[in-house]
Amino acid sequence: MTSPRTRLHVPHRTEEGMNTAEYAVGTVGACGFATILYKLLTSEFGQDLLSSVFDKVLTLLPF
Numbered sequence: 001m002t003s004p005r006t007r008l009h010v011p012h013r014t015e016e017g018m019n020t021a022e023y024a025v026g027t028v029g030a031c032g033f034a035t036i037l038y039k040l041l042t043s044e045f046g047q048d049l050l051s052s053v054f055d056k057v058l059t060l061l062p063f
Helices: 018-042 044-060
Strands: none
Touching: 018 044
């Protein structure tokens, strides 16, 4: 029978490598967002959207 004071030895775990994993997830997320944004802005809808935004901005300018 073991005494209540006896504990199993659990090795100390560090979080080394977590920064690398977080950077990897962030990089994959950024690449996915960039791909979606690229596809949107190179589509016909995106071109029309950009054109209308620039036209409205130019009408707001005083010159």
